[in-house]
Amino acid sequence: MKIVVCIKQVPDTAEVKLDPKTNTLIRDGVPSIINHDDKAGLETALRIREEKGGTVTVVCMGPPQADVALREALAMGADEAYLLSAREFGGSDTYATATIIAAALKKIGFDLVITGRQAIDGDTAQVGPQIAEQLGVPQVTYAESVKVDGDSVIVKRQFEDRAHVLRVKLPCLITALTELAEPRYMNVGGIVDAYAKQVKIIDFESLRNSLNPDWIGIKGSPTNVVQSFTKQAKAAGTVMKDLTADQAVAAIMDKLIARHLI
Amino acid sequence: MNKDIFVIVEQRAGHIQKVSYELIGEATKLAADLGEKVVAVLLGSNIASQAQALINYGAAKVLVVDNPVLEHYTTEPYAKAIYYIIKKFSPNIVLYGASSIGRDVAPRVAGRVHTGLTADCTGLAIDPETKLLMMTRPAFGGNIMATIVCRNYRPQMATVRPGVMAMPVKTISNKGEIINVDAGLSMADMNVEIMEVVESEQKVVDITEAKILVSGGRGVGGAEGYEPLRELAEELGGEVSSSRIGVDSGWIEKSRQVGQTGKTVRPNLYIACGISGAIQHLAGMEDSEFIIAINKDETCPMMKLADLGIVGDLKKIVPKLTKAIDVYRAAQKEL
Amino acid sequence: MDFKLDKVHQLQQQLFRTFAETEIKPLAKDMDETEKYDLNLLKKLQKYGFLGIPYAKEYGGCGSDTLAYTLCMEEVSKIDASTGITISVHTSLACSCLNNFGTEEQKQKFLRPLVDGSKIGCFGLTEPGAGSDVQGAQTVAVEDGDDYVITGSKIFTTNSGFADTIILFALTDRTVPAAKGLTAFIVDRNMPGVEVGDNIQRMGIRAASNCIVSYDNVRVPKSRILGQLNKGFKIAMGALDCGRIGIAAQSVGIAQGALNEAIKYAKERKQFGKKIVAFQNTQFNIADLQTKIDAARLMTWRATIAEDNHERFSPLAAMAKLFASDVANQVTRYAVQMMGGYGYCREYPVERMMRDAKITEIYEGTSEVMKIVIAGSMKLK
Numbered sequence: 001m002k003i004v005v006c007i008k009q010v011p012d013t014a015e016v017k018l019d020p021k022t023n024t025l026i027r028d029g030v031p032s033i034i035n036h037d038d039k040a041g042l043e044t045a046l047r048i049r050e051e052k053g054g055t056v057t058v059v060c061m062g063p064p065q066a067d068v069a070l071r072e073a074l075a076m077g078a079d080e081a082y083l084l085s086a087r088e089f090g091g092s093d094t095y096a097t098a099t100i101i102a103a104a105l106k107k108i109g110f111d112l113v114i115t116g117r118q119a120i121d122g123d124t125a126q127v128g129p130q131i132a133e134q135l136g137v138p139q140v141t142y143a144e145s146v147k148v149d150g151d152s153v154i155v156k157r158q159f160e161d162r163a164h165v166l167r168v169k170l171p172c173l174i175t176a177l178t179e180l181a182e183p184r185y186m187n188v189g190g191i192v193d194a195y196a197k198q199v200k201i202i203d204f205e206s207l208r209n210s211l212n213p214d215w216i217g218i219k220g221s222p223t224n225v226v227q228s229f230t231k232q233a234k235a236a237g238t239v240m241k242d243l244t245a246d247q248a249v250a251a252i253m254d255k256l257i258a259r260h261l262i
Numbered sequence: 263m264n265k266d267i268f269v270i271v272e273q274r275a276g277h278i279q280k281v282s283y284e285l286i287g288e289a290t291k292l293a294a295d296l297g298e299k300v301v302a303v304l305l306g307s308n309i310a311s312q313a314q315a316l317i318n319y320g321a322a323k324v325l326v327v328d329n330p331v332l333e334h335y336t337t338e339p340y341a342k343a344i345y346y347i348i349k350k351f352s353p354n355i356v357l358y359g360a361s362s363i364g365r366d367v368a369p370r371v372a373g374r375v376h377t378g379l380t381a382d383c384t385g386l387a388i389d390p391e392t393k394l395l396m397m398t399r400p401a402f403g404g405n406i407m408a409t410i411v412c413r414n415y416r417p418q419m420a421t422v423r424p425g426v427m428a429m430p431v432k433t434i435s436n437k438g439e440i441i442n443v444d445a446g447l448s449m450a451d452m453n454v455e456i457m458e459v460v461e462s463e464q465k466v467v468d469i470t471e472a473k474i475l476v477s478g479g480r481g482v483g484g485a486e487g488y489e490p491l492r493e494l495a496e497e498l499g500g501e502v503s504s505s506r507i508g509v510d511s512g513w514i515e516k517s518r519q520v521g522q523t524g525k526t527v528r529p530n531l532y533i534a535c536g537i538s539g540a541i542q543h544l545a546g547m548e549d550s551e552f553i554i555a556i557n558k559d560e561t562c563p564m565m566k567l568a569d570l571g572i573v574g575d576l577k578k579i580v581p582k583l584t585k586a587i588d589v590y591r592a593a594q595k596e597l
Numbered sequence: 598m599d600f601k602l603d604k605v606h607q608l609q610q611q612l613f614r615t616f617a618e619t620e621i622k623p624l625a626k627d628m629d630e631t632e633k634y635d636l637n638l639l640k641k642l643q644k645y646g647f648l649g650i651p652y653a654k655e656y657g658g659c660g661s662d663t664l665a666y667t668l669c670m671e672e673v674s675k676i677d678a679s680t681g682i683t684i685s686v687h688t689s690l691a692c693s694c695l696n697n698f699g700t701e702e703q704k705q706k707f708l709r710p711l712v713d714g715s716k717i718g719c720f721g722l723t724e725p726g727a728g729s730d731v732q733g734a735q736t737v738a739v740e741d742g743d744d745y746v747i748t749g750s751k752i753f754t755t756n757s758g759f760a761d762t763i764i765l766f767a768l769t770d771r772t773v774p775a776a777k778g779l780t781a782f783i784v785d786r787n788m789p790g791v792e793v794g795d796n797i798q799r800m801g802i803r804a805a806s807n808c809i810v811s812y813d814n815v816r817v818p819k820s821r822i823l824g825q826l827n828k829g830f831k832i833a834m835g836a837l838d839c840g841r842i843g844i845a846a847q848s849v850g851i852a853q854g855a856l857n858e859a860i861k862y863a864k865e866r867k868q869f870g871k872k873i874v875a876f877q878n879t880q881f882n883i884a885d886l887q888t889k890i891d892a893a894r895l896m897t898w899r900a901t902i903a904e905d906n907h908e909r910f911s912p913l914a915a916m917a918k919l920f921a922s923d924v925a926n927q928v929t930r931y932a933v934q935m936m937g938g939y940g941y942c943r944e945y946p947v948e949r950m951m952r953d954a955k956i957t958e959i960y961e962g963t964s965e966v967m968k969i970v971i972a973g974s975m976k977l978k
Contacts, residue, residue, distance in 0.1 A: 011402075068604070068608065071604070071608060072608065075608065075612075093378065094369070094379070095372065095373065095376070095377075095378065095379075098373065118365075121401065121402050122401060123381070123382060123399075123400065123401055124369075124379075124380075124381035124382070125365045125369070125381060126365075126368075126369035126372070126379055126381055127369075128369075129337075129366060129367075129369035129370045129373065130369045130370070130372065130373040132370065132373075133341075133369075133370050133373030133374055134373060138337065138338065138453040138454055139337055139366070139370065140337075140454065141337075141362070141365070141366045142362050142366070154457070156460070158362065159274075159335075159362050159363070160361060160362060161274070161461075161462050162459060162460060162461050162462050163459075163460040163462070164334065164336075164456050164458070164459055164460070165456070165457045165458040165459075165460065166336075166454045166455065166456055166457065167454065167455040167457055168453070168454045168455075169453075184645075185612060185615070185616055185645050186608070186612045186645070187645050187646045187659075188609060188612065188645060188646035188647060188649075188650055188659045188661060188665065188669075189646045189649075189654065189658070189659030189660055189661065190646070191605060191608050191609050191612065191661075192605060192659060192660050192661050193660075194608075195604060195605045195608075221378075222372075222376075222377055222378030222379075222412050222414065222415040223378035223379070223380055223410050223411070223412045224410065224411060224412075224413065225408050225409070225410050226396070226409050226410065226411055227408070227409040228401070228406055228407065228408040228409070229406070229407050229408075229409075230406055230407070237553070237567070237568045237569040237570055237571060238569070238570055238571065239560060239565055239568075239571035239572075239573065240570070240571065240572055240573065241560055241572075241573035241574075242573070243572065243573075243574060245574065245575070245578040245579050245582050246582065248556075248572045248574045248579045248582075249579060249582045249583045249586050250586075251570070251572065252554060252570065252572065252579075252583055253583070253586050253587070253590065255552070255554070255569075255570055256531075256587070257590070259530075259531075259552060260426065261474065261498070261530065261531050261552070262498065262587055262590060262591065541865055541866070541867075545865065
């Protein structure tokens with residue numbers, strides 16, 4: 001069984017801070033990590049391989065620096081790695097990104113595709129389903145558990161208030177939640193092996209026959225960012241005293257309702 | 263020519279979700295700016311009776327796709343139905359709730375239609391010059407906001423976070439068109455098999471994942487002092503946490519400790535009850551979205567940090583607050 | 598000469614750092630207080646290859662190098678020096694003897710399970726009456742047919758509480774000085790006559806297993822002699838040279854870990870109207886100590902690279918250990934002082950780090966012995 005896992009290298013947004021003087025993001029020195037949801041997907045793929053055999057291929061679309069994310073995936077135990085990187089891919093929104101990745105996946109071949117539900121920088125959760133649409137395969141998002149059963153996968157799909165246990169025939173695409181699997185660490189020797197392997201680069205030329213240049217990059221992105229700004233810095237709060245308990249409750253309720261917390 | 267604002271209504275087990283009404287309310291404002299209409303799209307099985315509710319909240323028209331294959335949500339039948347509607351009716355804008363369903367079907371539809379989709383919007387507006395939909399959303403883990411447009415493709419689509427847009431006014435005398443649409447669906451459209459529907463059981467939440475925390479400190483006074491906090495937390499759908507003193511004194515378990523030697527939390531709401539705010543505690547929660555402090559001491563550091571500081575007795579205020587929320591919720595359910 | 602780490606070592610360092618922060622940090626305090634090493638943690642170390650770093654893949658090791666091992670030692674010791682010594686004794690003392698002096702058969706049989714994460718090794722050299730004076734050893738091995746029968750006792754054997762394999766040094770020729778009559782044996786902890794005592798109560802690295810092991814007529818086949826008969830002293834000394842690099846790295850880790858904690862505290866603690874890190878006195882002290890830590894680190898790396906290049910590294914290792922162990926003690930003492938009353942509380946890690954630091958000037962060759970080694974290499978007489 002050939003499992004292909006799509007991963008994204010993202011800045012660790014938990015470490016991103018605002019510069020209080022300029023009110024802009026401090027991106028320098030923020031470590032890059034494999035997106036949490038994607039890593040859980042990779043761990044799931046590795047466990048499926050341990051149980052049922054097959055191969056685990058990792059694919060990452062990104063700039064050359066994303067190489068280290070692929071090495072990490074190899075050091076965790078993936079069999080092979082592809083980096084989708086080209087000038088022509090830059091500036092792609094989720095639609096254009098999915099177009100490129102789908103074209104690469106068709107070339108690489110797959111039985112099961114696993115992506116993360118969403119990346120912690122973009123937070124859109126769109127790329128997985130858009131890849132599935134372009135590949136013409138069924139999708140199951142918000143996967144809480146995954147099991148391979150013959151020519152199908154059995155996936156527990158999480159909703160807000162319930163879950164569906166679904167059987168889906170391969171080939172299909174699953175988007176993973178972080179809670180799907182606790183990822184393993186890299187192996188010390190695995191890191192040595194990872195750098196002995198070759199990360200295969202897929203650029204625009206290698207996909208020329210299957211990619212319409214009008215549908216990738218900035219040109220191919222249906223959506224564009226017109227403005228980005230930081231949220232307001234935290235304003236000083238209000239202190240209320242000499243209130244009765246009922247008055248205090250009313251003041252709190254006002255805030256809770258206004259902020260849609262209840 | 264693409265016209266009108268379509269709201270894809272989310273229903274679960276036949277109940278229309280609140281976010282759909284919020285979207286109709288928001289769509290009404292946008293439609294006014296555009297001189298266009300709001301159309302609700304209702305998908306489900308034996309669902310047609312729910313259509314009037316959508317008109318009551320402001321939809322001018324409801325398109326109903328009623329088919330047994332839509333009884334439980336699965337991607338393909340819903341995507342097919344929405345795609346059919348978009349192709350047939352050519353809306354200008356399509357809005358979805360950014361729920362686990364919305365975030366599953368909207369991108370699939372965007373891919374099929376080949377148009378732009380903006381996720382998790384917290385703000386929508388019509389640009390007065392270009393008449394484009396301006397979609398504002400958080401990125402970078404919420405550290406930054408971005409405004410996005412879809413210039414050359416139609417419809418312009420967005421998913422919107424529940425609880426962000428205001429609920430519109432309900433007017434039961436509203437009139438509107440209800441149209442049944444045959445989207446050509448059949449059971450064969452389902453490409454997954456639902457083996458089981460599992461109702462939710464309560465899972466133990468890690469306090470770092472809780473969106474609301476009711477936290478107790480020295481002022482709580484003892485293990486039993488956390489009980490009213492627990493009730494408030496349950497009412498709010500949140501979790502109880504504690505400063506170090508509660509843990510050290512054996513009043514509550516260590517896993518609930520917030521602070522430098524405990525856990526760091528960033529919930530949407532942090533209610534600090536009887537916590538003075540030693541620096542080691544603040545370090546663990548100062549990035550919370552909204553902080554309410556209840557404390558007898560008006561000069562304590564937590565009061566200075568809080569967005570809303572109440573000088574008072576938590577033992578009196580907390581139980582009353584729980585009751586007030588309960589009453590409010592019951593009133594809301596009557597909708 | 599490039600002092601930057603290459604990509605492989607960078608990624609390894611990231612692994613060691615993440616693992617230490619996530620897996621070891623939550624356990625460090627309790628392990629110290631209960632004086633017990635967490636065996637689940639040990640299994641994780643084994644699983645991810647932390648116990649076979651510089652050994653070849655053909656024996657089941659990671660196929661990496663001493664530099665990777667040194668990076669590991671520093672990163673784990675920043676968080677927990679007891680984990681550091683557990684890894685170090687296993688890797689630098691037990692495994693290195695087998696790797697450098699074992700026959701092919703011995704390596705496949707005894708080295709493999711140690712480096713592939715199945716078993717733990719330890720090193721029985723020091724005796725109640727023979728510490729710095731190794732030659733005062735009294736454990737004897739008497740020939741008896743195809744076996745040797747070993748009697749005696751060793752003290753301060755790290756890892757002995759849970760180890761499987763012991764590299765044991767005993768006198769096979771009592772007519773000559775120990776340097777000429779010591780032999781190395783590969784002993785299984787579960788052999789009849791091997792008895793491991795309780796964990797010795799110590800000032801620091803309390804979580805590490807460290808016991809008296811007594812040998813009461815332990816019968817060991819001749820096939821388990823490591824290297825040649827009566828040539829064990831050289832093996833022991835060679836192992837200690839490797840071990841000293843490990844201890845130097847451990848010292849650097851303890852020092853850097855303590856300084857990091859102190860800096861974190863200084864950035865938040867306010868006295869006299871400002872954060873204490875704003876006082877120049879604090880900044881100068883931090884600068885001074887970071888300089889020393891950097892020097893210690895580079896000395897350790899220099900010895901490491903010499904070992905990886907198969908150059909003579911014994912005096913380099915001694916210098917690194919001598920210097921780094923002193924720095925570790927200086928820095929931890931300052932960290933407690935700077936954190937004041939809180940630094941003295943067991944809630945914060947620096948008091949443990951200060952207690953842990955002391956041993957680095959003592960074991961695997963005291964600082965005094967390091968000076969003997971260094972002076973001896975300088976042709977002073």
